[in-house]
Amino acid sequence: MSNRENYVNKVQLSFESNVSLIDGSTILDFIEIANIINIPIMAVDNLTIDERNKLIDDASISRFSLVSPAHMYNLHCNTSYNLEQAITVLRNHLSDMDSNQHIIVTRKNLSGKNIDEIKRNLPKIRFQYELIGIFSETKNILKWAAHDRRIDFFAVDLSSNISSIDAALCSLIKQNNKFVELSLASLLTSGDDKEFSQSLRNGKKLMKLLLQNRTPFIFSMNPKSPLHLRNGSQMRFLGELLGVSYNQTKKAVFENQFSALISNIIKLNDSSIFEGVKEGI
Amino acid sequence: MVIITRDRYVVINFITDESYVSMNLIKTKVWQTYQNVFGISGSSSAGLYFEHFDEKKKSGIIRCSHDSLSSLLTVLALITKVDGIDVILHPIYVSGVINKAKKYLT
Numbered sequence: 001m002s003n004r005e006n007y008v009n010k011v012q013l014s015f016e017s018n019v020s021l022i023d024g025s026t027i028l029d030f031i032e033i034a035n036i037i038n039i040p041i042m043a044v045d046n047l048t049i050d051e052r053n054k055l056i057d058d059a060s061i062s063r064f065s066l067v068s069p070a071h072m073y074n075l076h077c078n079t080s081y082n083l084e085q086a087i088t089v090l091r092n093h094l095s096d097m098d099s100n101q102h103i104i105v106t107r108k109n110l111s112g113k114n115i116d117e118i119k120r121n122l123p124k125i126r127f128q129y130e131l132i133g134i135f136s137e138t139k140n141i142l143k144w145a146a147h148d149r150r151i152d153f154f155a156v157d158l159s160s161n162i163s164s165i166d167a168a169l170c171s172l173i174k175q176n177n178k179f180v181e182l183s184l185a186s187l188l189t190s191g192d193d194k195e196f197s198q199s200l201r202n203g204k205k206l207m208k209l210l211l212q213n214r215t216p217f218i219f220s221m222n223p224k225s226p227l228h229l230r231n232g233s234q235m236r237f238l239g240e241l242l243g244v245s246y247n248q249t250k251k252a253v254f255e256n257q258f259s260a261l262i263s264n265i266i267k268l269n270d271s272s273i274f275e276g277v278k279e280g281i
Numbered sequence: 282m283v284i285i286t287r288d289r290y291v292v293i294n295f296i297t298d299e300s301y302v303s304m305n306l307i308k309t310k311v312w313q314t315y316q317n318v319f320g321i322s323g324s325s326s327a328g329l330y331f332e333h334f335d336e337k338k339k340s341g342i343i344r345c346s347h348d349s350l351s352s353l354l355t356v357l358a359l360i361t362k363v364d365g366i367d368v369i370l371h372p373i374y375v376s377g378v379i380n381k382a383k384k385y386l387t
Contacts, residue, residue: 036296037371188361193317227296227367234358234372241318241355 013094014039014232015257017220025226027055031064031102033226040094043105048128052106065101072103073265087262105261107131109155115144122150130264133181139164146172152260153179158199159186162206170213179256180215183222184238203242218256286328287347289375290382293357295339296369304334306364315356327352340386
């Protein structure tokens with residue numbers, strides 16, 4: 001039997017990058033399901049770093065142990081490590097991590113009507129969240145965001161209009177080391193066959209564009225309910241529906257998200273006044 | 282010429298909040314979703330067969346041809362509701378031998 005067929009026997013690290021707690025489910029409900037289907041890292045939308053730390057303290061009485069990525073970084077990495085070394089060390093740690101331990105990441109999804117509004121909001125949230133994504137259907141906003149180093153992900157919902165993403169934007173995203181985030185939720189939650197086929201069509205079109213321009217992308221389930229969570233392997237199989245092969249999505253379910261997270265953790269921990277210059281005592 | 286098809290046995294767990302989910306409804310849902318996504322021709326060549334189901338343990342084994350394994354796993358990922366009940370059909374093991382697959386039934 002080939003390795004590909006026997007995928008479920010191997011450990012596939014997964015990263016759910018956009019969990020919303022708007023439907024009344026708590027973080028522990030999500031953690032319980034994530035524990036069963038092996039998702040060690042989850043990014044929770046609209047949860048600030050302070051709120052997350054309080055949540056971690058509150059969850060200490062439950063059977064799960066929640067940790068922050070900054071804690072994990074400080075525990076296992078030296079300040080002399082570069083990004084690649086830090087990613088390798090933390091990745092190895094994740095593979096050997098206790099199955100009841102979960103990493104909670106904070107995230108904010110930005111959306112605004114114009115560039116000025118986003119420019120005003122970005123500095124306010126910069127140090128409160130570890131990952132920042134942007135969701136917009138306006139081309140100008142997306143092109144501006146592609147140049148901004150504070151933004152990590154360009155969120156795309158397959159049920160919405162995707163015409164704002166074109167080859168020029170893909171090229172900009174690739175140049176600035178950012179990622180297009182495809183939310184696969186609409187494939188699971190579409191009300192009827194028409195909506196499902198529309199989402200599939202949008203997804204196939206977008207995947208073709210991303211592959212043509214070699215733009216890095218990530219998959220997320222954007223679950224509103226804990227039972228809409230899917231692990232990395234399942235997301236990769238859903239990706240096959242969008243016309244991208246299983247092997248091409250190797251980095252889309254963990255590696256890309258994880259590298260963005262670690263690079264942000266290093267930036268947030270860094271005491272430099274500006275790049276290369278540190279304050280003397 | 283006799284063509285022998287190679288089979289794969291997928292062990293699945295049902296994750297749900299409810300204490301009981303009817304296996305017949307799950308079988309129907311898998312068939313229905315497979316036909317919706319891959320068509321009648323696709324589902325006929327998949328050779329789906331529900332080998333073993335345990336409602337108490339909430340687990341089961343689905344047999345399919347080795348060519349259709351990825352399609353079956355896609356279909357399992359797509360299913361979110363069975364008869365109005367939220368459910369995850371989580372594949373935990375894939376084997377080419379049924380006896381080995383049976384060891385992984387929870």
